[in-house]
Structures are given as structure tokens and as C-alpha cells.
Amino acid sequence: MMNKDSKRILILSPHTDDAELGCGGTIVKLLGKRKKILWIVFSTAEESVPKNFPKNTIKNEFLEVCKKLNLGDEQYMIYNYGVRKLPDFRQEILEILVKLKKDFAPGLVIGPSLNDYHQDHLVVANEMIRAFKSSSSIISYELPWNHVTFSNQMFITLEKKHVTKKLELLSSYKSQVIKNRSYFSSEFIFGLAKTRGVQINAEYAEAFEVIRWID
């Protein structure tokens, strides 16, 4: 078993694009600080691909994101559970995470919120806490369209270049942008980062809920 290392950060994304939307600026900032990131995606959402796109479209879009971040093959893992099917595989997901606790021993885990009402997101949030509650700091990213409430307990400050890069990463998801999802828009991404920045007198920021903080 590896010793826990605060430089190792595990990012959990129920579907491709969740982590970019929730903490894309933070990921860019952490990579700039040479943190060791391992990014797990549980579903490539084949069911959400528009009709005239190939089934592996969203997986390829995520690989494009990894390329834009210069991630090595060992820095991400992609699983192929079906959309809205993660609750059926709760135990498997827990076992994946428990294995990562041993093999990667992250100091920090960043994943979805317990206040996220998407069933797949909620499963990952719960299993994340079950797996890491006594070993790692755990924070949850914000996806405002999925929350009834969200506590802005922790902020990670961002510079304009981080937010610009976040937007560039999201532009890889052409199959989603084409659906005119407003949360992929520059106006929204900069607007939310500015809002969170204003709350802490910074230029830009991303907000997080704190589940556990261990130092």
C-alpha cells in the first residue's frame, strides 16, 4: 500500500465533462503546480450522443481534453457504464475506488456533491465518501443546474488563463455544444467563475463543498 501523498489528487467524473464543468479551472491550476492527477471517468455517455455522431464520440472528446492538458495514459481511466445506470453498479464503483485508495493513495479527492440530484452523480458522491472518508481530504465541485442547494465552503482562486483554458477544454465536447447547453457557454463559464471570485475578492474562482479535510 502506498503512503498518502498530498501531491496526489484523484478527480472523479461520473460522465465525461462533469469534472471539466465543475472544476476544470482547478484541474488546469493543479497541473500547473505539478500535482499528480489521476482522473476517473465512469461513463462515456454513449446514449447521449446525437444521432448522426458515432457511439464513441464523447470518449474521443474526452481524449481530446486529455491531449489538451498533456496528460499521459497513466493519468486517466475511462469506464463505460451506461448513463443513469451507475446506481446498478454501486458496489463495483466502490470496489474501483477502494482499489484506488490502495494503488494511488490520494491526499485529495475531488468529486460530485451529495447535493447533486443526478442519480449517477449522487452514486459517485456516496461511494467516494464511503471509500475515502478516513484516508483523504474530500471536496465536491459545483454543477449549479443539478443542485437545489450548494454550500460555497471552499474556494480555489483562478486566473483568467485558467478559466480560458477551462473553456477551451469544454470546446472539445462538440457533441454537447451542438445541443446548445447554456452551461457550455463562455458567458456562463466566465460568469460563474467571476461570481465565485467576487465572493472572496479574487478575480475568478471555483467553489467547493468540503466533505473532509485532513492535513
Ligand SMILES: [Zn+2]
Ligand atoms: Zn454527469
